[in-house]
Amino acid sequence: MSRILVKGNEAVIKGAILSGCKAFYGYPITPASEVAESAAINFPQIGGTFLQAESEVAAINMVYGAASTGQRVMTASSSPGISLKLEGISYAAGAELPMVLVDVMRGGPGLGNIAPEQSDYNQMVKGGGHGNYKLIVLAPNCAQEMCDLTMLAFELADKYRTPAVILTDGFVGQMMEPVQLPEPVTELPAKPWAVDGTPETANNLVSSIYLEAPVLEAHNEKLQQKYREISDHEVRWEQIYTDDAEIIIVGYGIVSRILQTAVEAARAQGIAVGLLRPITLFPFPVKRIQELAETASVFLVAELSNGQMVDDVRLALDGRRPTKFYGRMGGSVPSPEEILQEIKKLNNDLNKNGN
Amino acid sequence: MAKEILEKPESFYGEFTRKPGANPESTHYCPGCGHGVVHKLIAETMDDFGIREKTVFVSPVGCSVFGYYYFKCGNVQAAHGRAPAVATGIKRALPDSVVISYQGDGDLAAIGGNNIIQAANRGENITVIFVNNAIYGMTGSQMAPTTLLGQKTTTTPRGRSAENEGYPIRMSELLATLEAPVYIERVAITDAKHLMKARKAIRKGIQNQIDGRGFSFIEILSACPTGWKMTPVDSKKWIEDVLSDYFKLNVLKDKNGALKKEDTGITKSKREKEVEPTKKEIMELLGGTAQTAKVSFPQTDVTANYLDPRIKIAGFGGQGVLLLGQLLAQSAMMSELFSTWLPSYGPEMRGGTANCHVIISDKRIGSPLVSETDVLIAMNLPSLEKFEDEVRPNGVIFMNSSLIKRKVERQDVEPVYVPATEFADELKEPRVANVVMLGAYLGYTNLLSVESVLAATKTVVKRKELFAINKEALAKGFEFGRAKAKPKKHKEEVL
Structure with a gap:
């Protein structure tokens, strides 16, 4: 097996190029800059475009322009930069433009710091910008998935004509791990809606403006229908030791790796705990969580935030099972030992109540 | 005023049907608008x-x-x-x-x-x-x-x-x-x-x-x-x-x-190039075909205490701490193992100290963060002081004894004192102290084959002219580490 050792941020660009992405527009920001730097090396080599834009706002609008032509195109940034891009993201969602956005999350609010956080969950999963839109949000937890899920993001973005997001953090972006490169995508889907400077598309229009209320309402209904379809068909998750688990611990991205180690240690001590890792944050694995609630007694959600995904777990459970939250902020990352303590505490409580 | 009748350009729609409301012949602009x-x-x-x-x-x-x-x-x-x-x-x-x-x-x-x-x-x-x-x-x-x-x-x-x-x-x-x-x-x-x-x-x-x-x-x-x-x-x-x-x-x-x-x-x-790169060209460009010929490296015989290590490597900027970690992760990967490399990044790195976390395992790796350290490689005193207490009991501390003049304080760990900087100076290349250290670690623990590390060096170290000196440094460290290694008794333990 031929593998290469690369940073997660670099793996994103490898996945993008393997997906037939032809352009990258971005702006430097730690800890996402390696994505742009890799793009600066690789895109000109394949006859594509790399452009360092004058601002995050310009970058997302360049992506908007390129996506309008039907080209596979992307940008990457980190939390404060994503905040700046939100206007453009809302326009892209409204104009139904496929594009891939990478958010290598860092600590906030404000300038915060450059350490890893997961506090952009609401911003990316719930919309963030104005209007009734959602983004497809994928959460890789290793370098291999930074490549693979970037490829999936391009595929889903085209399939549903909507922006797709790689939501990751400073650790997954900076970490080096072996990556097996998948085969390049050779056939890209046709985009008869695009404006590509040909006679066939000379009547096409890319826009998010619908002046009359009934028309805009119909457009919004169409978007919601699309989001329902995505929810029906594109949910992805991973689970470890969930079959007989009394405690289900839920986490995504880098946190899921820490949880995995903690769950393995807890299992070694005979604690019936399992891990559910949402790979898609929108669509969220609502049904899977409800199924797990059939057998599990309690849920624990761990995030590098003040508790954002936990809301979705609670909505899914609808009060059926108690849901605890363990959160760290500011770039502090819990050790597996700290998570293990939380699991033990929960387990003791369960046993007490059971007795 | 006479009404001017002009022919409408073909580049306009004949009727402006995209415009809502009646009157698709006229624009939405006000009279006199430019x-x-x-x-x-x-x-x-x-x-x-x-x-x-x-x-x-x-x-x-x-x-x-x-x-x-x-x-x-x-x-x-x-x-x-x-x-x-x-x-x-x-x-x-x-x-x-x-x-x-x-x-x-x-x-x-x-x-x-x-x-x-x-x-x-x-x-x-x-x-x-x-x-x-x-x-x-x-x-x-x-x-x-x-x-x-x-x-x-x-x-x-x-x-x-x-x-x-x-x-x-x-x-x-x-x-x-x-x-x-x-x-x-x-x-x-x-x-x-x-x-x-x-x-x-x-x-x-x-x-x-x-x-x-x-x-x-x-x-x-x-x-x-x-x-x-x-x-x-x-x-x-x-x-x-x-x-x-x-x-x-x-x-x-x-x-x-x-x-x-x-x-x-x-x-x-x-402008985009007219020629599309081929599949093969793309894979080559991305490094995917770098190791088409699969090489098998010798299996090593490792004492249980040294298996699946969670390693922390620390030193000051310029000591090649991150590179040392990458060499380990790369050679582990080439030896068909799982590995992760996580650097400290950002301001603290620019401030002069650097560290990275490396995990090598034959199983899929969970947390890439090393909190409980099996092996600490300390290239300078601040690193030893910062991380000595994180080492687990019976863990190993490799320290650069050329720069760290004190002994390891912990009594429940195995200290290995490697005069890495002195060895590097003897080789007239102070920058290879990190590779000497790597050699000592491998000589002591037998974790990975020297062959795999040399192969990793070829991939990780971009300057090819440094290969010979790195090979020498690795050998020197390896010899030293092997001489310090505890006599093997794990086979009996296993039996």
Whole structure:
């Protein structure tokens, strides 16, 4: 097996190029800059475009322009930069433009710091910008998935004509791990809606403006229908030791790796705990969580935030099972030992109540 | 007044069916508004140049947001101020198309000020039509950056004052200071004479783009009778007497003729290559075929205490701490193991100290963070002091005894004192102290084969001339580590 050792941020660009992405527009920001730097090396080599834009706002609008032509195109940034891009993201969602956005999350609010956080969950999963839109949000937890899920993001973005997001953090972006490169995508889907400077598309229009209320309402209904379809068909998750688990611990991205180690240690001590890792944050694995609630007694959600995904777990459970939250902020990352303590505490409580 | 009957250009839709409401023959513009005239000049140029089908028209926010009601070509509607950025993305993707970026003064000079400056400065091969009517028309005549001093608007009810709002911005003059733009002219559309000039300017700006010359910018002083609360006739007179007195009608820049095509800044990098790379070329480019021939490295016999290590490597910047970690992770990968490498990143790294976490395992790795450390490799004293307590009981501490003059304080760990810097100095290459350390670690623990580390060196160390010295350093460290290694008794333990 031929593998290469690369940073997660670099793996994103490898996945993008393997997906037939032809352009990258971005702006430097730690800890996402390696994505742009890799793009600066690789895109000109394949006859594509790399452009360092004058601002995050310009970058997302360049992506908007390129996506309008039907080209596979992307940008990457980190939390404060994503905040700046939100206007453009809302326009892209409204104009139904496929594009891939990478958010290598860092600590906030404000300038915060450059350490890893997961506090952009609401911003990316719930919309963030104005209007009734959602983004497809994928959460890789290793370098291999930074490549693979970037490829999936391009595929889903085209399939549903909507922006797709790689939501990751400073650790997954900076970490080096072996990556097996998948085969390049050779056939890209046709985009008869695009404006590509040909006679066939000379009547096409890319826009998010619908002046009359009934028309805009119909457009919004169409978007919601699309989001329902995505929810029906594109949910992805991973689970470890969930079959007989009394405690289900839920986490995504880098946190899921820490949880995995903690769950393995807890299992070694005979604690019936399992891990559910949402790979898609929108669509969220609502049904899977409800199924797990059939057998599990309690849920624990761990995030590098003040508790954002936990809301979705609670909505899914609808009060059926108690849901605890363990959160760290500011770039502090819990050790597996700290998570293990939380699991033990929960387990003791369960046993007490059971007795 | 005699009604002028003109033939509608082919580049306009026959009926404006995209426009809601009745009356699909007329535009949504107010009587006396300049937009309709400017649209017509553009559409006629598109007709005459035969470029309708390959034109992409970018509409801004403002009254001309509905450019797509009229222009029978590809249309993209942009966010407020962002038309030049959107046009950049389109033109870079479609170098053979004709991209017309159309903006008003609020859109271009206020919210989009930086976007137009930067697009101009990059010399994007696009044509920008800038309609300056000194006001925000669509939102109800608020002040624009181009509003004249003393001019009353709904947000300058007492007239614009230099003290509070500053002076009107002359965008054409400002952009003309830039190196890249090839053509900048300000025109008006007040009478037949000026209309002809405006027509010529638009044609020139679009021709420049077709010829691949670069960025052209045509500013058009245009009436907004509704916003100005004037009759169309008074509006024209106001442009002639007042507006064009401040915004002089002039060619601000024209590099045409003086330039050859290759001097216009339209370099290959702005155009996509015509040839698509093959699958094989892509894989090669991304490093995916670097190790097509699978190499098997010798299996090593490792004491249980040293298996599946969680390693922390620390030192000051320049000691090659991160590289040491990468060599370990790379050779582990090449030995068909799982490995992760996680650096400390950001300011603390720039401050002079660096560390990385490396985990090697024959099972899938969970947390890449090393909290409980099996092996600490400390290249300097601060590193030892910072991480000594994190090492688990019976863990191993490799320390650079050339630089750290104290002993390990912990009694429950295995210390290995490696004079790494001295060895490196003996090799006359102080930079290889990290590789000496790596050699010592492998010699002591037998974790990975020397062959795999040498192979990893070839991939990780970019400077090929350093291979020989790294090989020597590795051997020197390995020999030292092996000599220090505890006599093997794990086989008996296993049995």
